[in-house]
Amino acid sequence: MPKVLEGAAIAAAIKQEVAEEVKKLAARGVRPGLAAVLVGHVPASEIYVKSKVQACAELGLYSDLITPPDTVTTEEMLDLVHSLNDRDDIDGILIQLPLPKQVDAKVLLDAVVPEKDVDGFHPVNAGRLQAGRPALAPCTPAGMIEILKRSNLPISGQHAVVVGRSDIVGKPAAMLLLHENATVTICHSKTRDLGAVTRQADILVAAIGRPGFITPEMVKPGATIIDVGINRLNTREEFDRYFAGNEKRLAAFEKRGSTIVGDVHPAAYQVSGAYTPVPGGVGLLTIAMLMSNTVRAAKMRRGL
Numbered sequence: 593m594p595k596v597l598e599g600a601a602i603a604a605a606i607k608q609e610v611a612e613e614v615k616k617l618a619a620r621g622v623r624p625g626l627a628a629v630l631v632g633h634v635p636a637s638e639i640y641v642k643s644k645v646q647a648c649a650e651l652g653l654y655s656d657l658i659t660p661p662d663t664v665t666t667e668e669m670l671d672l673v674h675s676l677n678d679r680d681d682i683d684g685i686l687i688q689l690p691l692p693k694q695v696d697a698k699v700l701l702d703a704v705v706p707e708k709d710v711d712g713f714h715p716v717n718a719g720r721l722q723a724g725r726p727a728l729a730p731c732t733p734a735g736m737i738e739i740l741k742r743s744n745l746p747i748s749g750q751h752a753v754v755v756g757r758s759d760i761v762g763k764p765a766a767m768l769l770l771h772e773n774a775t776v777t778i779c780h781s782k783t784r785d786l787g788a789v790t791r792q793a794d795i796l797v798a799a800i801g802r803p804g805f806i807t808p809e810m811v812k813p814g815a816t817i818i819d820v821g822i823n824r825l826n827t828r829e830e831f832d833r834y835f836a837g838n839e840k841r842l843a844a845f846e847k848r849g850s851t852i853v854g855d856v857h858p859a860a861y862q863v864s865g866a867y868t869p870v871p872g873g874v875g876l877l878t879i880a881m882l883m884s885n886t887v888r889a890a891k892m893r894r895g896l
């Protein structure tokens with residue numbers, strides 16, 4: 593039976609460590625602070641940001657929730673970012689994506705000073721990460737590394753195949769695995785014979801954004817699967833494609849009217865030696881790593 597790499601216990605351990613660090617900083621008169629910018633009313637974003645602000649409260653961080661209307665302009669958002677860059681009580685700036693169409697997200701993310709870029713999206717942090725310098729790394733890939741390390745799964749010398757090359761998941765995941773001495777292959781939509789490549793993976797990272805895309809024959813028996821994907825299924829037909837016969841899941845689906853599936857088909861998990869479930873795997877690490885990055889940013893900015 594494959595081992596299920598549950599994110600909850602690992603996220604809780606990281607949060608506990610962050611809370612201890614916050615206490616130590618408090619004794620030195622420092623309270624790390626996170627500004628969470630939530631534009632408009634995107635229901636999923638509201639849930640994510642609420643969880644982030646709640647995590648700050650639980651761990652003793654200061655948070656400031658800023659909610660511009662969905663009519664906000666790029667210029668107004670830039671003014672906001674500049675004011676947050678200048679505030680001494682703010683160590684991390686989080687701009688929840690997606691932003692309304694009229695706002696230039698790239699311009700905005702680049703305007704966040706790298707020292708407060710706790711999402712690790714700024715090109716300076718991407719460059720520092722690549723160069724192996726101290727950097728604020730994107731939270732989801734950083735969480736993936738924590739899962740592997742804290743589950744005592746080997747990384748060094750392993751062949752890691754990352755499917756997906758986005759700036760926020762695929763590329764930083766590949767770079768972090770490389771720094772841990774994995775041999776890394778990055779795949780994308782133009783990769784030829786994807787299955788032939790993924791079958792070579794000791795560690796297979798799926799960050800594709802396509803439900804159940806990795807099928808059993810694409811997985812080497814015994815491999816470790818990190819499933820980053822979050823895809824919502826709304827119809828019974830879609831549900832049956834991935835979870836037919838799973839009565840527990842069906843009950844939850846019928847109660848909520850939807851469920852989520854990763855980028856890996858649940859049948860493919862059964863070929864693996866260990867896998868992160870969806871939900872309950874990598875996703876749970878993202879907020880813990882955001883808290884960890886905010887404390888790190890607070891310390892780095894003060895030279896602590």
Ligand SMILES: NC(=O)c1ccc[n+]([C@@H]2O[C@H](COP(=O)([O-])OP(=O)(O)OC[C@H]3O[C@@H](n4cnc5c(N)ncnc54)[C@H](OP(=O)(O)O)[C@@H]3O)[C@@H](O)[C@H]2O)c1
Pocket residue numbers: 732755756757758759760761762779780781782783786798799800801802820821822823855874875876878
């Ligand atoms: N907290 C979390 O757990 C968390 C955080 C972020 C994202 N996610 C999830 O992770 C997944 C990936 O997110 P993302 O932001 O990285 O997505 P993205 O920006 O859409 O990137 C998807 C990547 O997958 C590649 N791809 C698409 N179709 C492919 C195919 N047929 N074969 C091989 N590669 C293919 C794309 O290749 P090209 O570059 O060639 O187009 C691209 O590099 C999504 O399900 C998202 O919801 C979860």
